[in-house]
Structures are given as C-alpha cells and as structure tokens.
Amino acid sequence: MSCQEILQEKGHRLTPQRMLVIEALHNARKHISAEEIYDHLHSRYPYTNISTVYRTLELLKELNLVTETNFGEGRVRYHVAEKGHHHHLICRSCGKIIDLEELLLHPLKDTLLQEYGFDADLRHLAISGECSGCRRKKGNKA
C-alpha cells in the first residue's frame, strides 16, 4: 500500500502539498532534509510554506511512513520507511558517510531484546567515529 493510500485510509486528506512531499521523499537518493523537501515542493507549487512540510513530516512520522535520522548537522533528515533500513558511519575528520547493512546490527538488537526486553528501533542509526583513510593519515604522521 502506498503512502497516499495509507493517508487516505486513516482519514487524512490527500492535498497536492502532501503528495509533493511524499514525491520528494521517494525521489531522494539519500536522506533528505525538510529544507530540501520544501525546495522540491516550492518549485512546483510556488505559494507554499515550509511549515506545511514540517506538518506533513510530523504526520508521516506518526504513521511510521518515514524515519528521522540525526547526523549531527543541527538538523534532522528523513527517509521513506519502506525503502528499507540501513545505518551510517560518519567520519568526524572528513565527514564521509559510509552506509552499513541493517543486518550488522541484528546481533545487538537481539541482545537488547533478550537481556533488557527492549525493542530497539535500529532503523537509521548514525555512528560517529573515524574512517580508515583518516586513521591512516594520522598513523603516518605520528
């Protein structure tokens, strides 16, 4: 079932603004910010407002149609939930983002469930650290 259908089914209206927000989320190659979604929306529908974007994202979050990830940029990024989950390694030296398969965190998820009864939402985790390239550079210097 598409995002649009789910919205309608739950009794929410399918406005052009909402459809464009959903379109932007689907078109995005990677995680997208509210500002970027707004650009997409505004380019086709000039008299729009960024508050509509935020309100739509809020709604989609509640319906579990999008996930939010904090990459430590001072803003949050969004991703269509159905596109699948993955994790991110963020290098604190060069800023590079390495994508990680979801299954790498399965052992952790299992442990948390077994030992703490905690159902961890490990859908888009952002882990900071230092990538191999930057480690090598530092290693050479030292």
Next chain:
Amino acid sequence: MSCQEILQEKGHRLTPQRMLVIEALHNARKHISAEEIYDHLHSRYPYTNISTVYRTLELLKELNLVTETNFGEGRVRYHVAEKGHHHHLICRSCGKIIDLEELLLHPLKDTLLQEYGFDADLRHLAISGECSGCRRKKGNKA
C-alpha cells in the same frame, strides 16, 4: 590528571567560570545540559553568561574531556569523559532511560573496525525503542 590540570598544561587559563563549569559536570549524577550547567554557574557567580558555558564546553570537547550525547530532546547533554562510558536505551512511549554497560557494544565496535576499518566512537550512544513495560502493556491490549 584533573580537568583543571589538563587545561593549564595545554596553555588555557583557569578562570572561575571554567572551574564552575567543570564542577557542575563532575557533580552531575547524569548527563547535564548547557542550561543546567549555566544555572550552577550563575547561582554562585551572578554576572555570568551562557555563552561562556558554551565556549567552555566547546573547549572541553576539543580536549576530549567531555562527551556530548543527543537524547533527541532538541538539545545536547554533556558528561565528563573520565567518568566512564555507557549507553542509553530511551523508551519512546514512556521516556524511560535505561543505562547500558559499555561492553555490550564491544562486539559491534570490533566488527566495524574489522570490516570497515572504522574506529567508531561508541561512548554515549542513545538508542530509541520501546521498553519491556510498555511492550507488555501494548501486548495486553492487542
């Protein structure tokens, strides 16, 4: 070596404001926000400013004396690095925070290092999800 000594050793001045920020960080039972540090500072040293708190925290971060954790509250919290590391499970239903031993994330850290050459900074990870109590409640309802 204490935070104060490290500051001096690196050529930074030991101002009363900085000492009070460090004191607040040490006194804190758990992770503390800039605002809370400011309250501590301001109560003893009335004509202080929160920008001094932020500048001091920035400095302490650079020196790896404090770590920053984002609990998804729209603000960041600080913790003295030497007090040891641990992780946090945050229940999205009831807001409860469960502390986690550091060693639980060692397998993940090892995997990331071996498979990606990535040196992950797993010092204060915040993982959101749903705690056992809230899961039980939902289970009973369904």
Next chain:
DNA sequence: TTAAATGCAAACGCTTTGCAATTGA
C-alpha cells in the same frame, strides 16, 4: 603587560504555533 577569556546583545538556523483563509471529501 598582553593575549586570552568574558559579558552582553544581537543574530542565527531549524522548528513550531496562532490564526484567518482555503479546500478536499
């Protein structure tokens, strides 16, 4: 003495909100 650090006020960037006008169902 003097570079480093502070206080203040103003700005910043992202996000939220109140309210009147609009619109999908």
Next chain:
DNA sequence: TCAATTGCAAAGCGTTTGCATTTAA
C-alpha cells in the same frame, strides 16, 4: 457543508558570534 489543512508571520528554542571590556598568567 465543514472540519481538516494551509499560508503567513511571528515566535520559540538552543546555540553562536562580534565586539568592547576584563583578567589570568
């Protein structure tokens, strides 16, 4: 029709910054 949704403008919040003044070393 009419409650849901939007646009707008303003505010809210945590954080940062420019600059004159103060201060630790």
